[in-house]
Amino acid sequence: MGAHVFHRSTSARPPIAVRGEGSFLIDADGRRYLDACSGAAVSCLGHGHPRVAAAIAEQAARLEYVHTGFFTTAEGEELADLVADLSPGALDRVWFTSSGSEATEAALKLARQYHLEHGDSGRTQVIARRLSYHGNTLGALAVGGSEWRRAPYAPLLIDVSLVDPCFEYRFAEAEESAEDYGRRAANSLEAEILVLGAETVMAVIAETVVGATAGAVPPVAGYLRKIREICDRYGVLLILDEVMCGSGRTGTFLSCEQDGVVPDIVTLGKGLGGGYQPIGAVVCTDKVYEAVASGSGALKHGQTYNAHPVGCAAALAVQQIIREEGLLGRVVTAGERLQALLTSRFGNHPNVGDIRGRGLLLAIELVADRATKAPFDPALKLHERAKSEAFARGLLIYPGGGTADGRSGDHILLAPPYNIADHELETIVDLLGDTVDAVLP
Ligand SMILES: Cc1ncc(COP(=O)(O)O)c(C=O)c1O
Known part of the structure; x- marks a missing residue:
């Protein structure tokens, strides 16, 4: 098994996902991943909801x-x-x-x-x-x-x-x-x-x-x-x-x-x-x-x-x-909670220029210099490294590059499920903090 799918990257086959449970995805080796981005802002009810199934x-x-x-x-x-x-x-x-x-x-x-x-x-x-x-x-x-x-x-x-x-x-x-x-x-x-x-x-x-x-x-x-x-x-x-x-x-x-x-x-x-x-x-x-x-x-x-x-x-x-389940209200309170957690972790971080978004669509923007808003050298591919560092820690995030002008700039997008629990929001920000520190030059 495994030689015929045209994957997104031809250089690596991603792990095989086998199950989803609430805010987590589980791969064939039993590893659990906290889905802080709902894939690409998709899985608004998390995974494995029995009523939808x-x-x-x-x-x-x-x-x-x-x-x-x-x-x-x-x-x-x-x-x-x-x-x-x-x-x-x-x-x-x-x-x-x-x-x-x-x-x-x-x-x-x-x-x-x-x-x-x-x-x-x-x-x-x-x-x-x-x-x-x-x-x-x-x-x-x-x-x-x-x-x-x-x-x-x-x-x-x-x-x-x-x-x-x-x-x-x-x-x-x-x-x-x-x-x-x-x-x-x-x-x-x-x-x-x-x-x-x-x-x-x-x-x-x-x-x-x-x-x-x-x-x-x-x-x-x-x-x-x-x-x-x-x-x-x-x-x-x-x-x-x-x-x-x-x-x-x-x-x-x-x-x-x-x-x-x-x-x-x-x-x-x-x-x-x-x-x-x-x-x-x-x-x-x-x-x-x-x-x-x-x-x-x-x-x-x-x-x-x-x-x-x-x-x-x-x-x-x-x-x-x-x-x-009144989940639109939950989006508002969970969004405020996540924004507050991000602010307390990154509000004074020298390489986080902006924390922004609306509801449960939030992002941090990484900068080389907060005062000038200068982005990092795109050759560093910081956003790509952030994705793999987070993945290795069991956290799924949705980073992107070209944030500042189409070519340079890096951000990390978060879009967790609407029904995410407060303690899971805390885990997201803890793991994200470690991720950001690990990738900065
Ligand atoms: C704002 C916006 N419009 C359109 C699309 C395209 O949607 P799809 O990937 O389902 O074709 C996306 C996907 O990321 C999106 O974010």
């Missing part, structure tokens, strides 16, 4: 698959009702996919089709942000701003305008208030719309809280509201990517609720099904849906596994458990 088994035994060109299912309908109910404002129609990248692709097509339905065929341009990630399929990669992910495939990608994200620690001037900075960051997006010609722009896409590329970066207060106003002013659709930060990860079903903003389209994935099944979603407002419904009558898109019944049954169980 039972819902999946029941669905698979009764009805494993139907094509959405022929049928709908009660599970898909009920999940869409719940998602629409939990989503703010007029976000009322739900299109299910099997991943976050597919949700991005569908959202982009939906935005394009919205304008076509209005006879506005000149709107073809998307404005996205640097240091962002919306998925790895070619369309999603094209609208992402992660330099190292894009570079090898750049000749295959559609042209997209990239503006700076709202990233206070890195981009605000020393004397600038958060409010002024947010306004300046939003104004740069408006300037880009005007450079392109507003009548050519179809959508702006942004992660509400930037996840893997910059490491848990929430927008400053007021920034997203300003972006919303700008999009409205020019007839541009606002797509918020909540694949990582949505589905409750920051303490509200959608993170943008905390910014007082309702996008035209929002994408979900990861925590929607909590890793029990691969499922993503595109949620759009009545206005967007009606453009299609009263126009051509169909989104010119579709995939074999849209609204997969077992995926929908799993996500329904996950979202019901989150409601019934």
Whole structure:
């Protein structure tokens, strides 16, 4: 066994995982790993939840698959009702996919089709942000701003305008208030719309809280509201990517609720099904849906596994458990607890420049010099070493590089399950402290 899988790295085969129990994963040698990142901010209920497993088994035994060109299912309908109910404002129609990248692709097509339905065929341009990630399929990669992910495939990608994200620690001037900075960051997006010609722009896409590329970066207060106003002013659709930060990860079903903003389209994935099944979603407002419904009558898109019944049954169980067990409240208290623990361990650490995030999507950023915020030499590959050091200690973390400018900078992302226990949060920070000390030059 073991010679045929094309693993992520061709130089090493990872250990074989055999079981999950709550916040822990267990490998074939019986080693236990505390999952401080839920894989990639996925396993929001932890591992091995018996009720979700039972819902999946029941669905698979009764009805494993139907094509959405022929049928709908009660599970898909009920999940869409719940998602629409939990989503703010007029976000009322739900299109299910099997991943976050597919949700991005569908959202982009939906935005394009919205304008076509209005006879506005000149709107073809998307404005996205640097240091962002919306998925790895070619369309999603094209609208992402992660330099190292894009570079090898750049000749295959559609042209997209990239503006700076709202990233206070890195981009605000020393004397600038958060409010002024947010306004300046939003104004740069408006300037880009005007450079392109507003009548050519179809959508702006942004992660509400930037996840893997910059490491848990929430927008400053007021920034997203300003972006919303700008999009409205020019007839541009606002797509918020909540694949990582949505589905409750920051303490509200959608993170943008905390910014007082309702996008035209929002994408979900990861925590929607909590890793029990691969499922993503595109949620759009009545206005967007009606453009299609009263126009051509169909989104010119579709995939074999849209609204997969077992995926929908799993996500329904996950979202019901989150409601019934009041886990959004737990995300808030556990997030505050984790942030406090991180602050007490790293608040005065000479190589931790920033501790940030929202709810249970948190990160620390490593710097060579706190005063100047100078990052470490990327050749040190600190983030990669942090991952292996933590792994050797039985801790799973989700570090990333290129944090500061796409090339240099290191952060460590934490995104534990919503139902993580307090004593497990303490263990995470203890092990993370040892990890950081072990990797620093
Ligand atoms: C913000 C964001 N959008 C989209 C995606 C793509 O999701 P998937 O890997 O399920 O295709 C990710 C995955 O990390 C993500 O973090």
